[in-house]
Amino acid sequence: MVSMTLKERLRSDLTTAIKARDELRSSTLRMVLTAVTTEEVAGKEHRELTDEDVLTVLTREGKKRREAAEAFGDAGREEQAAKERAESAVIAEYLPQQLDQAEIEALVTQTIDELGVRADGPRAIGRVMGVLTPRTKGRADGGAVAAVVKAQLTAG
Known part of the structure; x- marks a missing residue:
């Protein structure tokens, strides 16, 4: 059996999240897949991203969420900070175990x-x-x- 690429797994999980009416997960996965597509069409010619490239995009998107959560938290906008943290948690599920x-x-x-x-x-x-x-x-x-x-x- 051929294993799914990371991008295919993201798409499959998006479909599942939509069917389950999981707003947070579906919006986060849509956003990540948009970032992946943007990366694929950036530059002179379209290219299919490898799993390693998709990981790079996921890492970048997760970092954006963590930084935004911190900024919203510092500004006293706790509801927005919580949303960013929740999105970061969804993205983290697709990243390798983080080093302590x-x-x-x-x-x-x-x-x-x-x-x-x-x-x-x-x-x-x-x-x-x-x-x-x-x-x-x-x-x-x-x-x-x-x-x-x-x-x-x-x-x-």
Whole structure:
């Protein structure tokens, strides 16, 4: 049996959500699928996104929701913030298990040891991030990883 691509799974789940009259899930999946389609037609020619590309779109959309929820929360608009958090939770169901802080720190330490990098400014951070980014893609926020890299290199 051929397994479903991530995009097919999103479409299938959208159909299920519509039939179940699940407004939050159907509107969130519609929005994500629109972002996927937009990504497919961006550039000079139309292309079919791979699961990895779809994950990138999902990660970006999830991050937008988290940032919007934070902004609405800070502005005292709790109802809107709750909606953004709920959409983020729906998107998170399609992302790989997220790394926790300890896992990120362990990966950073391991990568710094592998590369034998010393704290020599932005170039060292760039080298470590270049190796770490593919390892953490879709599983950790790049900003959080970069902060740990910077902290470990400046502490070392």
